[in-house]
Amino acid sequence: MxxxxxxxxxxxxxxxxxxxxxxxxxxxxxxxxxxxxxxxxxxxxxxxxxxxxxxxxxxxxxxxxxxxxxxxxxxxxxxxxxxxxxxxxxxxxxxxxxxxxxxxxxxxxxxxARWSMERQVRLTAGAAVLLGLLLALFVHPAFQILSAGIAGGLVVSAVTDTCGMAALLGRLPHNRPxxxxxxxxxxxxxxx
Structure with a gap:
């Protein structure tokens, strides 16, 4: 067949x-x-x-x-x-x-860890956006670029149905066989 x-x-x-x-x-x-x-x-x-x-x-x-x-x-x-x-x-x-x-x-x-890759990506993306906003507020406004970069990456991920962040997270020790x-x-x- x-x-x-x-x-x-x-x-x-x-x-x-x-x-x-x-x-x-x-x-x-x-x-x-x-x-x-x-x-x-x-x-x-x-x-x-x-x-x-x-x-x-x-x-x-x-x-x-x-x-x-x-x-x-x-x-x-x-x-x-x-x-x-x-x-x-x-x-x-x-x-x-x-x-x-x-x-x-x-x-x-x-x-x-038994977290799905989607959950790991959501946590990482959310933490990076929050960090960028906090750094922009308390350190320097240029740190807004971090949050904008993560947002842009999420848009590209959705449009292309790929996820660079998931590929990177997949290399972490808890995600490796x-x-x-x-x-x-x-x-x-x-x-x-």
Whole structure:
């Protein structure tokens, strides 16, 4: 069967047993709730995992998942450039849960932050805007540029459906997979 570019949640649910599901969100987002059986390979690690993903695609179809579908579509395009067929889940885990499907939430013994990337971006953007306004009020009016820059970045983010701040926050230690976790995920992909 030819891999479609996008599967809606109903199609994905019907085909879930035959798909290799790869969640491209951060480990904290993945741990907060993911599709049953989803393996976690953050978007910025997709190229590192390319050999294992290629082998998995040869055994069956890949379904890439994120919160809204934007990151998984980016991952799908990266894989397509490497001739690895994959589909993206339309609307991501938000659409999946929105249709009443359960997200797997393992019992966590991991104490890392479980904030979604969207929540981390809102906190960071809000804190930067507030800091810019306070510095402009108490130090020098030129600090208004900080608040204006964040506002402009949010507009660009909405128009382009990308988020530079999320990319930066994704590099923080609490959003990174532990080397052992990533190695175990890649081993699981190798073994099928």
């Amino acid at each position: 030819t891999t479609p570019l996008v599967l809606d949640p109903a199609e994905a649910a019907a085909r879930l047993p035959e798909l290799t599901v790869v969640d491209v969100r951060t480990p904290g987002e993945h741990a907060a709730g993911h599709l049953p059986g989803a393996l976690n390979i953050p978007l910025d690690r997709i190229r590192t995992a390319l050999p294992e993903l290629r082998r998995a695609a040869e055994r069956g179809e890949l379904l890439l998942v994120c919160a809204s579908g934007a990151r998984s579509d980016t991952a799908r395009k990266l894989l397509a450039e490497a001739d690895v067929p994959a589909a993206s889940l339309a609307g991501g885990t938000g659409a999946w849960a929105g249709e009443g499907r359960e997200l797997h939430r393992p019992v966590a013994c991991d104490t890392r 532990r080397p052992a976790d990533l190695a175990a995920t890649l081993a699981a992909l190798r073994s099928g």
